[in-house]
Structure formats: C-alpha cells, structure tokens
Amino acid sequence: MAAVGAVSEQVPRARSASAQTGDATDLRLVTEAAYEALAAEYDAPEHSTTRRLERLSNALVRSWLEENYASYDASTNRLRVLEVGCGTGSLTEVMVETIGAISTIVAIDQSAAMIAVAGKRLNAKLGKASELRLLQQSVYSVGKRHGLAMFDLVIGGLVDPFLEPEALRCMVGAMHSGSRLVLTTPHRHWADWERRTRLHVAPTRTSFRLRDGSTVMPLSFTYLEEDLPALLGHAGLALHESRTLSAPAVVEEGGAGLCVPPRVLLIAAAAARAP
Ligand SMILES: C[S@@+](CC[C@H](N)C(=O)[O-])C[C@H]1O[C@@H](n2cnc3c(N)ncnc32)[C@H](O)[C@@H]1O
Numbered sequence: 001m002a003a004v005g006a007v008s009e010q011v012p013r014a015r016s017a018s019a020q021t022g023d024a025t026d027l028r029l030v031t032e033a034a035y036e037a038l039a040a041e042y043d044a045p046e047h048s049t050t051r052r053l054e055r056l057s058n059a060l061v062r063s064w065l066e067e068n069y070a071s072y073d074a075s076t077n078r079l080r081v082l083e084v085g086c087g088t089g090s091l092t093e094v095m096v097e098t099i100g101a102i103s104t105i106v107a108i109d110q111s112a113a114m115i116a117v118a119g120k121r122l123n124a125k126l127g128k129a130s131e132l133r134l135l136q137q138s139v140y141s142v143g144k145r146h147g148l149a150m151f152d153l154v155i156g157g158l159v160d161p162f163l164e165p166e167a168l169r170c171m172v173g174a175m176h177s178g179s180r181l182v183l184t185t186p187h188r189h190w191a192d193w194e195r196r197t198r199l200h201v202a203p204t205r206t207s208f209r210l211r212d213g214s215t216v217m218p219l220s221f222t223y224l225e226e227d228l229p230a231l232l233g234h235a236g237l238a239l240h241e242s243r244t245l246s247a248p249a250v251v252e253e254g255g256a257g258l259c260v261p262p263r264v265l266l267i268a269a270a271a272a273r274a275p
Pocket of ligand 1: 031032035036054057084085086087088089090091108110111114137138139140157158159160161162
C-alpha cells in the first residue's frame with residue numbers, strides 16, 4: 001500500500017546564532033516566506049520560466065536516475081532517498097516513476113503550503129510499490145534530527161535557494177561514505193543574463209510576480225561548471241559529474257533582442273575521500 005504521510009511539523013523560526021549570521025538568517029526567512037506565498041500558484045502556466053526550468057531539471061534527473069539505478073538490487077535493502085526542497089512534488093513524482101519500486105523516499109520542504117500541494121499531487125498518482133513520506137522540514141535541520149540521517153541518495157531539483165556551504169554541509173550530515181548527492185540549479189550563464197536584463201535583481205536573487213500583484217524575491221545561488229569543485233569542496237564533497245540541458249531558443253516578438261534560453265545544471269557529488 002502506498003504510504004503518503006503529509007506531516008506538518010513546527011519548525012523554529014529563529015535558529016541558533018552559532019549556526020547562522022543574522023543577515024543570512026533574515027534572507028533565509030525571506031526566501032522561505034516567498035515560497036510559502038508562491039505555493040498555491042507555483043504550478044500555474046503563467047510562471048512560464050519556472051515551467052521551462054522544471055521540465056529541464058526533471059529531464060536531467062530522470063536520465064541520471066535511469067542510468068544509475070537500472071540494475072539496483074533492492075531485495076535486501078531498499079534505496080533510502082532524501083529529497084530536499086520538494087516543493088509541489090514534480091520531481092518527487094519523477095522519482096516515484098523511475099525508482100519508486102526500489103526506494104523509500106522522504107521528501108521535505110520548509111513550506112507547509114508546498115507540502116500540502118505535493119500531498120494532493122502524489123496521493124492521486126502513487127503506485128503500490130512506493131514508500132513515500134512528505135515532511136515540512138528545513139534543509140538546515142537535515143542530518144541533525146533523529147530519523148533523517150543516513151540516506152543513500154540525497155537529491156533536490158532547482159534547489160538554488162540553499163546551494164551554499166552551510167546547507168550543503170547539512171545534507172552531507174545525512175549521507176554515508178557511499179551516498180550520492182544530486183542537485184539541480186539554473187545555470188549561472190542563463191541566470192545572470194535573466195537577472196540583469198529581465199528581472200533587474202541582484203545575481204543572488206530571483207523574482208516572482210504573484211497573482212495579487214505583489215513580488216517576492218527568494219535567494220537563488222547559481223553556478224558555472226568551473227565553480228563546482230570549490231563549492232563542493234568546502235562542504236567535504238567531491239564532484240562526480242555535471243550535466244547541462246538547455247531549452248530550445250525562442251524568438252520573442254517585440255523582445256529586447258537576443259534571448260539566452262533557460263539552462264539547468266545537474267551536479268552529482270559524493271563525500272570526498274580523506275587525504
Ligand atoms: C525553486 S523551488 C523547487 C521545487 C521543486 N524541487 C521543483 O523541482 O519544482 C525551491 C523549493 O525549496 C524550498 N525551500 C526554500 N528554502 C528551504 C529550506 N531552508 N529548507 C527546505 N526547503 C526550502 C521552497 O519552499 C521551494 O519549495
């Protein structure tokens with residue numbers, strides 16, 4: 001029987017001063033509030049750039065999972081998977097379709113509203129062989145809480161808000177020496193262009209216009225391939241491989257000239273070996 005547990009947990013709003021500086025904490029809270037406000041309309045067609053990024057991200061992860069787990073033998077151990085920042089569950093759905101029969105999946109997101117939308121999507125679509133739990137939980141508490149340590153695969157789609165050393169270290173805390181970490185993010189080459197020419201925001205923010213006319217600007221860290229060894233190294237990780245996928249270029253009527261099509265970067269890493 002498919003097990004979908006949409007559990008809403010209270011997460012402390014103020015975190016320990018030792019873990020984060022005041023400014024970083026404020027920006028994380030702004031980011032969490034932004035996604036909470038966005039959740040109800042996150043999947044809507046009018047957020048067309050997000051739809052295009054999501055298609056690219058899901059295609060990259062689907063092919064990575066198919067290549068890496070086609071011959072996984074779950075007869076003794078199911079694959080233990082932690083999905084971070086699952087949002088409305090579109091990548092969770094890809095995982096259920098590709099590795100659901102061999103894995104136990106725990107999908108977390110800080111936003112209660114995102115978890116609620118994901119619960120509706122996944123309740124309707126789960127296959128009988130899948131084991132899935134949805135939890136409202138921050139990536140910053142992963143690896144430190146009982147029951148959420150030791151996953152074989154830690155995975156996240158478009159998790160640019162927390163692709164920074166502290167969040168990576170938390171994810172590493174949930175891994176053993178043979179685990180894999182697989183994350184996608186918008187590619188920096190595209191994101192820099194988008195933010196400079198269209199959104200007019202800082203390189204580390206993105207921007208969504210909501211239906212009520214307000215604008216939210218969550219944190220968004222993006223990378224080029226050559227940035228990855230240093231980023232991962234600071235968190236005790238080693239790069240295994242990176243892949244990119246770009247959307248087809250479209251000519252925009254009345255647009256401001258040449259468009260850079262959306263592009264997504266997949267990062268696959270493992271714990272670095274001790275020297
Ligand atoms: C760009 S969305 C990606 C959603 C989904 N993975 C996908 O591929 O469509 C980023 C998600 O990260 C979540 N998020 C932001 N900060 C978080 C945190 N500190 N801990 C856990 N999730 C967080 C947001 O609520 C949001 O659902």
